[in-house]
Amino acid sequence: MAAAVTGGLAVVGGGISGVTCAEQLAAQFPTDNILLITASPLIKAVTNVRQVSRVLEEFDVTERCSSELEARYPNLRVVRSAVRELRSDQKRITTEDGGEYSYSKLCLCTGAKPRVIVTGNPYVLGIRDTDSAQDFQRRLCDTRRVLIVGNGGIAMELVYEIEGCEVIWAVKDKSIGNAYFDAGAAEFLISQLQADKAATPLTCKRTRYAVDALTGGKAVGAGSALGPDWHQGLNLQASKEFSRCVHVEAETEVKRIFLQEEFELLNMTALPSPKSSSSHSSNPAEWPVYVQLTNGKTYGCDFIVSATGVIPNIEPFICGNKFDLGGDGGFRVDEHMRTSLPDIYAAGDVCTASWKPSPLWQQMRLWTQARQMGWYAAKCIAADITGETIEMDFCFELFAHVTKFFNYKVILLGKYNGQGLGTDHELMLRCTRGVEYVKVVMQNGRMVGAVLIGETDLEETFENLILNQMDLSSYGESLLDPNIDIEDYFD
Numbered sequence: 001m002a003a004a005v006t007g008g009l010a011v012v013g014g015g016i017s018g019v020t021c022a023e024q025l026a027a028q029f030p031t032d033n034i035l036l037i038t039a040s041p042l043i044k045a046v047t048n049v050r051q052v053s054r055v056l057e058e059f060d061v062t063e064r065c066s067s068e069l070e071a072r073y074p075n076l077r078v079v080r081s082a083v084r085e086l087r088s089d090q091k092r093i094t095t096e097d098g099g100e101y102s103y104s105k106l107c108l109c110t111g112a113k114p115r116v117i118v119t120g121n122p123y124v125l126g127i128r129d130t131d132s133a134q135d136f137q138r139r140l141c142d143t144r145r146v147l148i149v150g151n152g153g154i155a156m157e158l159v160y161e162i163e164g165c166e167v168i169w170a171v172k173d174k175s176i177g178n179a180y181f182d183a184g185a186a187e188f189l190i191s192q193l194q195a196d197k198a199a200t201p202l203t204c205k206r207t208r209y210a211v212d213a214l215t216g217g218k219a220v221g222a223g224s225a226l227g228p229d230w231h232q233g234l235n236l237q238a239s240k241e242f243s244r245c246v247h248v249e250a251e252t253e254v255k256r257i258f259l260q261e262e263f264e265l266l267n268m269t270a271l272p273s274p275k276s277s278s279s280h281s282s283n284p285a286e287w288p289v290y291v292q293l294t295n296g297k298t299y300g301c302d303f304i305v306s307a308t309g310v311i312p313n314i315e316p317f318i319c320g321n322k323f324d325l326g327g328d329g330g331f332r333v334d335e336h337m338r339t340s341l342p343d344i345y346a347a348g349d350v351c352t353a354s355w356k357p358s359p360l361w362q363q364m365r366l367w368t369q370a371r372q373m374g375w376y377a378a379k380c381i382a383a384d385i386t387g388e389t390i391e392m393d394f395c396f397e398l399f400a401h402v403t404k405f406f407n408y409k410v411i412l413l414g415k416y417n418g419q420g421l422g423t424d425h426e427l428m429l430r431c432t433r434g435v436e437y438v439k440v441v442m443q444n445g446r447m448v449g450a451v452l453i454g455e456t457d458l459e460e461t462f463e464n465l466i467l468n469q470m471d472l473s474s475y476g477e478s479l480l481d482p483n484i485d486i487e488d489y490f491d
């Protein structure tokens, strides 16, 4: 079977970056045929876009039939088959079903896959797409104890949402949520796991911290990847009657995993339930799988969730093609989303942004960036075809992400964790336990990042202050004074 792509523009991947890119190309070149090749039977669609501020946006992601996309863009054709081979020298793609497609310009948007701690172990699960999430839900039904490894967003959402079984959470860092939070914010959030929300006394502290105080570990008082709120449609209630029951093992990693027979043969012993004084303790000798941690502790459990990051999905494309790859294994792309090979672009989780970034932006493999990159890649492809010049899109000026952790609204702006700033910055904090946690990162009197947890209503003002780089030295700590309406202040 052979098919030529009229117009020559092809996109691979039916996730958010690929679909956004293909839609944009179809709209910009209405008389050309655009091809979207995807391994997944359903494609992603962004709906209900809400502009929270100039840079921050929220949206829902739904799965749709590809025919709906084709109906909206008559010049867009969707091929549902995985790409098996890329011949970049001939500008040809072969799919698993034997299809062959030529292209003039190609955008690779094949996402990433979970980096699982071990492969081939039936008791170790990675969560990435609808299928794996449903598999997880099925297993959870009769689970007594699950061990979750990882410290990113997925692990955080799981430990908060799972009910009715014991959760042992193994994190390699000193504190939880290390990709997003410092120890102070982690401390603020972890109290939610113990979950006596109503009884939490409200106190307000406003403090300025030197970086060392935080890094020294002192608490400061305080198919396609799934979409936002991915766990909403899942029932994460295991068999037992009790609610959340989480035990955190910090600064540890998985050393070895044993199946039950092996464990018994080796005559090893496992720890009893960390919550053994409670009514839901279990016999330590009767688990299908055992995990030995690097801190010397061994726990039995029903299964393990490996939520330890992702690896860009590049395999089908690298054989015979000399792509430059980033340190994280993604296709390196320049400021025009171009890979190192002619006429091949990449966007979303599969790429590694390799341009000189704005001082306030960093790549993170998130929905918003997948959408922004897919859209911008299409713009770059169009500009390269028409010979127009194109400026880097404004969305790459400032890192901005809005999400929810432990039922709190969480907004991250700029260098929210002082990323790349070394010790040349200071932090200001305001924390009202159980209500809000506000952290700003200051450098030379200017705001360069912020973490806002809770309904702070500060996002727009802080986004502006970060973008305009106003000298705020004279305001000192009053910047976070809860009695000052900061919006009026900077009007």
Ligand code: FAD
Pocket: 012, 013, 014, 015, 016, 017, 018, 037, 038, 039, 040, 081, 082, 083, 084, 109, 110, 111, 112, 127, 128, 129, 153, 154, 223, 224, 225, 226, 227, 228, 229, 230, 313, 316, 347, 348, 349, 350, 365, 366, 367, 368, 370, 403
């Ligand atoms: P994907 O969505 O992974 O799409 C890749 C596409 O490529 C798929 O359609 C796939 O079928 C296709 N494909 C792969 N290989 C081939 C091939 N060989 N041939 C053809 N097609 C192929 N981000 C957030 O911002 N907020 C969150 O709350 C959040 N939660 C998440 C929860 C989970 C469980 C996971 C796994 C991720 C989460 N993320 C979250 C990250 C976010 O989902 C990703 O950053 C985003 O989906 C990446 O989009 P993408 O289009 O680059 O890749």
